[in-house]
Amino acid sequence: MRHTRIIVTQYGGPDALHVVEEECPEPKAGEVRVRVQAAGVSLPDKMAREGIHPETPRVPFTPGWDLVGVVDRLGDGVSGIESGQIVAAMPIHGAYAEFVCLSQRDLVPVPAGLDAAEAVSLILNYITAYQMLHRSAKVRPGQRVLIHGAAGGVGSALLHLGRLAKLELYGTCSSRGAAAVSDLGGIPIDYNRQDFVEEIHRLTSEGVDVVFDPIGGAHTWHSRKALRPGGKVVAYGNTTSLRGEGLTSDRSGRRNRFHGIPIYALYIAGSWLLPGRRRVIPYSIQTLKRLRPALFRQDLITLLDLLQQEKIKPLIAQRFPITEARQAQELLGNGGVTGKIVLICAADTSGKIT
Numbered sequence: 632m633r634h635t636r637i638i639v640t641q642y643g644g645p646d647a648l649h650v651v652e653e654e655c656p657e658p659k660a661g662e663v664r665v666r667v668q669a670a671g672v673s674l675p676d677k678m679a680r681e682g683i684h685p686e687t688p689r690v691p692f693t694p695g696w697d698l699v700g701v702v703d704r705l706g707d708g709v710s711g712i713e714s715g716q717i718v719a720a721m722p723i724h725g726a727y728a729e730f731v732c733l734s735q736r737d738l739v740p741v742p743a744g745l746d747a748a749e750a751v752s753l754i755l756n757y758i759t760a761y762q763m764l765h766r767s768a769k770v771r772p773g774q775r776v777l778i779h780g781a782a783g784g785v786g787s788a789l790l791h792l793g794r795l796a797k798l799e800l801y802g803t804c805s806s807r808g809a810a811a812v813s814d815l816g817g818i819p820i821d822y823n824r825q826d827f828v829e830e831i832h833r834l835t836s837e838g839v840d841v842v843f844d845p846i847g848g849a850h851t852w853h854s855r856k857a858l859r860p861g862g863k864v865v866a867y868g869n870t871t872s873l874r875g876e877g878l879t880s881d882r883s884g885r886r887n888r889f890h891g892i893p894i895y896a897l898y899i900a901g902s903w904l905l906p907g908r909r910r911v912i913p914y915s916i917q918t919l920k921r922l923r924p925a926l927f928r929q930d931l932i933t934l935l936d937l938l939q940q941e942k943i944k945p946l947i948a949q950r951f952p953i954t955e956a957r958q959a960q961e962l963l964g965n966g967g968v969t970g971k972i973v974l975i976c977a978a979d980t981s982g983k984i985t
């Protein structure tokens with residue numbers, strides 16, 4: 632049986648993405664073959680294509696951090712899971728494919744009846760948001776938080792979950808995202824026109840309890856000024872220091888996974904050494920998953936449950952067929968996207984999990 636897979640052949644722009652047709656992979660011992668229904672398209676995928684994300688594999692590779700699909704074939708020694716079961720996984724790369732083989736221990740069961748695109752949005756974006764809120768910042772009802780990139784994938788998840796946690800929400804975004812941020816219960820701050828530190832102090836006087844900052848570099852340091860004494864910046868990206876530009880630039884080049892990391896570490900260390908009780912704490916979903924896989928599983932099950940109870944409703948920006956992965960990443964690169972872009976495999980255009 633043949634299937635379609637996307638590969639990155641060299642680090643660079645969207646031209647580096649190619650559609651290939653090849654034999655379906657066979658599961659090895661301990662592995663399960665999954666027929667992918669939905670794969671998330673994220674900024675880390677695009678950064679891996681450019682060669683600058685810390686998790687960038689060597690070329691050629693198949694991008695795709697997260698997926699939801701159907702168990703299709705079991706490798707030797709696999710038990711306790713059946714063909715037809717719906718599962719979710721975060722392989723970090725490899726999800727842009729019709730079939731993928733994964734270790735059984737990486738699969739989390741998904742309840743029937745959910746929309747595959749909504750379910751896949753929970754994996755990278757909502758787990759990141761949930762763990763930063765509840766495990767890194769340990770937020771309490773009534774606290775004030777500032778979310779940078781609030782109309783984006785992780786940002787909108789932080790708004791949804793922040794509202795459930797009864798937080799007072801502020802979000803930076805461009806003018807294109809302001810309506811979405813307001814709809815999700817946040818007070819929008821236009822990062823192109825306003826200084827967010829001045830605006831936060833104007834709106835709250837003493838500052839916020841927590842800032843969630845995916846932008847990194849000097850921006851993290853500026854975020855620290857928006858905190859009240861005792862507050863925390865949760866730093867979860869260093870996109871600007873990696874690119875020297877905005878979050879959605881394009882870049883061609885070599886694999887350079889650790890560029891920008893020393894300056895990032897310096898800001899974190901500096902925040903602990905300087906007076907003012909304003910800390911910068913790093914968060915990385917992949918590091919926490921490697922160190923504490925049970926927490927990843929537990930948090931994804933919690934989020935799937937919230938989705939099933941309709942307590943959260945991920946924003947889907949657009950659904951593309953898997954063969955249009957390049958157009959999907961171009962759309963992400965153009966900026967102004969609200970919510971999650973998802974690749975849907977042809978056999979499942981309805982997107983419903985049955």
Ligand SMILES: NC(=O)c1ccc[n+]([C@@H]2O[C@H](COP(=O)([O-])OP(=O)(O)OC[C@H]3O[C@@H](n4cnc5c(N)ncnc54)[C@H](OP(=O)(O)O)[C@@H]3O)[C@@H](O)[C@H]2O)c1
Nearest residue numbers: 674780782783784785805822845867868878915916966967
């Ligand atoms: N550490 C972790 O575990 C982890 C996990 C997931 C994601 N991340 C990181 O999180 C970041 C966001 O990922 P995503 O998938 O949510 O991306 P996304 O969906 O593209 O969202 C990014 C958002 O940021 C906005 N933005 C751009 N420049 C900005 C600025 N200077 N100030 C405020 N907002 C700005 C964009 O708005 P416009 O397009 O309207 O300009 C966009 O809405 C990436 O750096 C990614 O690597 C880290």
